[in-house]
Amino acid sequence: MGDEVEEIKLKTDIVELIGQYLPLKKTGANWKGLCPFHSEKTPSFMVNAERQIFRCFGCGESGDIYEFIMKMENLNFREALEMLAQRSGVALRSHSKYETRNSTCPPSGRREFETNPNFPNDQNNQFSNTKSQIYKINLASAKIFHKILYSKTGESALKYLKSRGLTDETIKTFQIGFAPQKPILSNYFVSKNISQDLLYKTGNPQKFFNRIMFPICDVLGNVLGFTGRALDNETQPKYYNTPETEVFKKSRILYGLMQAKNAIRETKIIILAEGQMDVVSAHQSGVKNIIASSGTAFTDDHLRIILRYTDNIVLAFDADEAGKKAALTVIQMALEKEMNIKVVVLPENVKDIGEVAVANPTLLKNIIQDAVYWLDWIINSKIDNGKSKIDIADKKLFLKQIALYLKWVKNPIEKSHWINYLSQKFGVSQESINALIDSNSKQTKLASLEIVYGMLEIFPALKSQHSLLYNRLNDSYNSQRDMIVMEVKNNYADLNEEIAQKEIEDILKRRKIDDLEKIKSDFARRISEAEQNNDREKVKELMLELHKKII
Ligand SMILES: [Zn+2]
Incomplete structure (x- = not known):
C-alpha cells in the first residue's frame, strides 16, 4: 500500500486539491486562504506547493493531502486514500477486498456481518x-x-x-x-x-x-x-x-455517483438529472456519467463533490416549471464556481430524461451531445422563436433580463465571451451591455441576510411569521436598518409580500439556514399526532429530534 500512497501524492497537486474547496491566493512561495477548519476573517491558512503541505497559523491544523481530505470530508485514512486514488486515477491493488466494490450498489458480494455479528452497542463506541x-x-x-x-x-x-x-x-x-x-x-x-x-x-x-x-x-x-x-x-x-x-446528509448526497464515477472520469463530464429513475434509465441506455440530487434542494456541498471529478456539468432537469427553476438555481451556483455549464433541451412533449432513455437510447445520446450553453438555453426560453423580427422594444426588455444572468458570471473570460456574443447577436455595442450589467449590479450591494432583514422590516406579517429569525437578524443589522430598507426597496421594483416571502425562502434555502418557525410548527403537528395515537415512544423520539434541530 505504501507505494500507492506515494504514487497518489505525486499525482495530486495539493494547491489544486485545496483550491477546489476554498479560494487560494499566491503570496510569495505560498498560497494563502481563509482556513476551512476555524472561523477567521483574515487568511492564516497556508499551502506550500513545493513541500505539498498545508498549515494554519490560526488553529494549528497541518498536514498533507491525506490529512486535509480526512479532516475536510470526515473520512478515515482508507476512505481518504480511496477518494484520492480515484481522483488521481491510481488503481489500488493491495487490498483486493476493495477492488470488487465498483459494480453494484451495494456491492452484492459483500457480507454484511463479517466482522461484527452481534452489533455490540457499547455507549463508548467511537x-x-x-x-x-x-x-x-x-x-x-x-x-x-x-x-x-x-x-x-x-x-x-x-x-x-x-x-x-x-x-x-x-x-x-x-x-x-x-x-x-x-x-x-x-x-x-x-x-x-x-x-x-x-x-x-x-x-x-x-x-x-x-x-x-x-x-x-x-x-x-x-x-x-x-x-x-x-x-x-x-x-x-x-x-x-x-x-x-x-x-x-441530504445536502451532500448525489444519487448514482458510485455507478457513474468511472464514466465521469472518462468523459470528464457530469450529467445532473432530477430523479432516481432518470439516472437508472439513462445508465441502462449506456449514458453512465449521470447522477441526481434526489429531489432535494441543490447545495454548494453538492457542487463541491462534483468539482472533485470535473468542472463540466450538463443539466438534464424535468421540462416543467419546477425543473426550469431548479436549473436556474444550479446555473447560478455553478457560475460562481466558474464551471462550464450546458443544458439538455428535451424534445417536445417529453417530461423528463428518463422517458427519452427508455424510449430511444440513440435519441438520448443525441440530445446530450447537443446540449446548449446555459446562456443560449436562457435566451431560447425567453425569445419567441416564431417571431420573425426582433424590434427595439424586445431588445431592451430582453437584454435587460439577460444582464441579470450575466451578473452571475464570475469568470472574466466567460463574461467577455457572452458580452461579445450578445453584442453580435443583437447588433448592439458591448459597452451598452456592460452598462446594463453595471446598473443591475447594485443589487449585490446587500448581503443576502440583509435582504431578508429588510424584507421582514417592510412586511410586518412576514416579520411575525419569522419572529425568531427576525430577532436574530435585528441584533446584527438594527443600526443600518433604514439604509437596508431603502436599498431593498430600490432593488426590488415590484416588491410585494408574496415576492418577498418567496425571496426569503430562496435565500434561506441557499444559505442552508433552517426556517425554525416552519420546523417547529411541523414538529408540533407530528407530536400531537403521536400523542393522539398514544405513541409515547414516538413523542419522545420527536421531542429529541426537535431539540437537536433547534439547539
Ligand atoms: Zn485554522
Whole structure:
C-alpha cells in the first residue's frame, strides 16, 4: 500500500486539491486562504506547493493531502486514500477486498456481518464505529428489500419497474428493492440484537412501507440511506427519504455517483438529472456519467463533490416549471464556481430524461451531445422563436433580463465571451451591455441576510411569521436598518409580500439556514399526532429530534 500512497501524492497537486474547496491566493512561495477548519476573517491558512503541505497559523491544523481530505470530508485514512486514488486515477491493488466494490450498489458480494455479528452497542463506541454499524444495518436492509422485490410479495413492484423499461441487470446494479405493506425487517433486527437506539441513529429502515426502495450509496459503496418511491399515485409523499443521520446528509448526497464515477472520469463530464429513475434509465441506455440530487434542494456541498471529478456539468432537469427553476438555481451556483455549464433541451412533449432513455437510447445520446450553453438555453426560453423580427422594444426588455444572468458570471473570460456574443447577436455595442450589467449590479450591494432583514422590516406579517429569525437578524443589522430598507426597496421594483416571502425562502434555502418557525410548527403537528395515537415512544423520539434541530 505504501507505494500507492506515494504514487497518489505525486499525482495530486495539493494547491489544486485545496483550491477546489476554498479560494487560494499566491503570496510569495505560498498560497494563502481563509482556513476551512476555524472561523477567521483574515487568511492564516497556508499551502506550500513545493513541500505539498498545508498549515494554519490560526488553529494549528497541518498536514498533507491525506490529512486535509480526512479532516475536510470526515473520512478515515482508507476512505481518504480511496477518494484520492480515484481522483488521481491510481488503481489500488493491495487490498483486493476493495477492488470488487465498483459494480453494484451495494456491492452484492459483500457480507454484511463479517466482522461484527452481534452489533455490540457499547455507549463508548467511537463515532466511526457507529458509522460502520449504520452502514451494516442499511446494507442488510437493502439486501432484504432487493430479495423481497423478486419474491411473490414484490410482484407488483417488479411489474412497475419493468413497465418503466428497467432490466433485471439494471435493477441489480442499483440494488433496487421493495418495502412491502407488512413489516419485514423487525424479525431480522431482533435476531441480530440491534438496539432501538441504533435503529434510530440509522434513520430506521422499518419506516418504509409499500415503497420501491433505492439504496443511496457513497462512492465507496457504503449504504447511507434510502429513497422510497410510493408504488401507487395516491400515497403521499411520492418520495420519502431516510431522515438526516450521521451518514445521511441530504445536502451532500448525489444519487448514482458510485455507478457513474468511472464514466465521469472518462468523459470528464457530469450529467445532473432530477430523479432516481432518470439516472437508472439513462445508465441502462449506456449514458453512465449521470447522477441526481434526489429531489432535494441543490447545495454548494453538492457542487463541491462534483468539482472533485470535473468542472463540466450538463443539466438534464424535468421540462416543467419546477425543473426550469431548479436549473436556474444550479446555473447560478455553478457560475460562481466558474464551471462550464450546458443544458439538455428535451424534445417536445417529453417530461423528463428518463422517458427519452427508455424510449430511444440513440435519441438520448443525441440530445446530450447537443446540449446548449446555459446562456443560449436562457435566451431560447425567453425569445419567441416564431417571431420573425426582433424590434427595439424586445431588445431592451430582453437584454435587460439577460444582464441579470450575466451578473452571475464570475469568470472574466466567460463574461467577455457572452458580452461579445450578445453584442453580435443583437447588433448592439458591448459597452451598452456592460452598462446594463453595471446598473443591475447594485443589487449585490446587500448581503443576502440583509435582504431578508429588510424584507421582514417592510412586511410586518412576514416579520411575525419569522419572529425568531427576525430577532436574530435585528441584533446584527438594527443600526443600518433604514439604509437596508431603502436599498431593498430600490432593488426590488415590484416588491410585494408574496415576492418577498418567496425571496426569503430562496435565500434561506441557499444559505442552508433552517426556517425554525416552519420546523417547529411541523414538529408540533407530528407530536400531537403521536400523542393522539398514544405513541409515547414516538413523542419522545420527536421531542429529541426537535431539540437537536433547534439547539
Ligand atoms: Zn485554522
